[in-house]
Amino acid sequence: MSSTKSDNWGDRPAVPLPLAGPGQVPCCDQCKRQGSTETLKRCGGCSTMLYCSKECQKAAWTSHKTLCRRPRGNANPSPINVAKMVGDWILVHTETFEALLNTTVYLGGGVAHALSEPRGIVCRLNMRNDWNGNPAAPFHLVSFLLEHRDEAEILGDQWDGLMESRKKAEGPFKVAETPEIAGIIPIVFSIRDNGSNFVVNNYFPVNHTRLADDTALDPRTRVALFGLNVHCKRCLDGGLVYHTVKKPGGDGMGMDLGRYGKKGKKGKKWKWEMRTPGDPEFMEMRLQNTALTGGMTVPETWKVYNEL
Numbered sequence: 001m002s003s004t005k006s007d008n009w010g011d012r013p014a015v016p017l018p019l020a021g022p023g024q025v026p027c028c029d030q031c032k033r034q035g036s037t038e039t040l041k042r043c044g045g046c047s048t049m050l051y052c053s054k055e056c057q058k059a060a061w062t063s064h065k066t067l068c069r070r071p072r073g074n075a076n077p078s079p080i081n082v083a084k085m086v087g088d089w090i091l092v093h094t095e096t097f098e099a100l101l102n103t104t105v106y107l108g109g110g111v112a113h114a115l116s117e118p119r120g121i122v123c124r125l126n127m128r129n130d131w132n133g134n135p136a137a138p139f140h141l142v143s144f145l146l147e148h149r150d151e152a153e154i155l156g157d158q159w160d161g162l163m164e165s166r167k168k169a170e171g172p173f174k175v176a177e178t179p180e181i182a183g184i185i186p187i188v189f190s191i192r193d194n195g196s197n198f199v200v201n202n203y204f205p206v207n208h209t210r211l212a213d214d215t216a217l218d219p220r221t222r223v224a225l226f227g228l229n230v231h232c233k234r235c236l237d238g239g240l241v242y243h244t245v246k247k248p249g250g251d252g253m254g255m256d257l258g259r260y261g262k263k264g265k266k267g268k269k270w271k272w273e274m275r276t277p278g279d280p281e282f283m284e285m286r287l288q289n290t291a292l293t294g295g296m297t298v299p300e301t302w303k304v305y306n307e308l
């Protein structure tokens with residue numbers, strides 16, 4: 001069948017992404033009582049939502065069932081499973097995701113422009129057909145764009161819900177106590193899977209630059225940020241993961257690029273592994289980057305970004 005479904009992004013309920021971050025305490029989905037993953041019971045349907053009691057689970061079911069269950073006769077995951085996949089994916093790619101978001105903002109008109117409502121990020125993803133459970137690579141990244149609510153239909157559709165959850169989203173990022181954070185920006189993930197569309201909403205922090213006017217980037221900075229932006233998209237799309245490692249010679253910490261694989265005798269858990277020397281995808285990426293930036297290497301583009 002060669003049917004191309006219309007862009008009906010709203011046919012699944014939008015799931016607010018469980019916010020990951022320091023200081024996040026597991027709590028009951030219904031009464032919000034805090035606990036641990038031992039004291040709270042996991043929903044048997046989606047194995048994601050936590051409840052303190054049978055009563056709370058019962059009370060939550062009316063609204064939770066649409067997110068928890070797979071549609072009848074459909075092999076696709078449930079919306080809440082997809083939300084968890086997105087959350088795990090971002091957590092694994094924290095540095096890359098943050099750099100992609102910030103470079104998109106800096107290249108797209110600067111911090112003040114991006115945070116002036118009604119703007120947000122729209123991230124379109126395709127589920128990988130051959131997904132093997134690797135948390136670093138469940139999706140292909142189709143696009144990642146800074147959009148105005150009136151220009152991007154999906155952002156317009158989600159706007160009211162996003163604004164409702166705004167206050168709740170600020171807490172985990174400690175916006176008030178973190179001077180480098182300029183504000184939080186709404187992000188809508190639109191995920192396609194065999195004709196199904198999932199929508200996951202969240203917020204992410206945007207960092208200040210040290211520039212007085214970040215709308216006027218000098219040409220070298222602009223080209224470096226563009227190179228890094230493309231590099232980050234490629235890493236997210238291909239499951240290439242940055243990991244903080246001790247540099248040989250005891251010269252502090254650095255970031256290195258690798259992939260997730262199953263290590264150890266039992267091979268049950270996904271763990272970061274350093275890329276093999278001469279990894280073809282990495283070599284090609286490096287060439288692509290220097291071509292895009294007129295000779296700047298990937299670490300050089302990171303340096304420009306980190307010093308901004």
Ligand SMILES: [Zn+2]
Pocket residue numbers: 028029030031032033051052053056
């Ligand atoms: Zn409860």
Ligand SMILES: [Zn+2]
Pocket residue numbers: 043044045046047048049064068069080
């Ligand atoms: Zn459930």
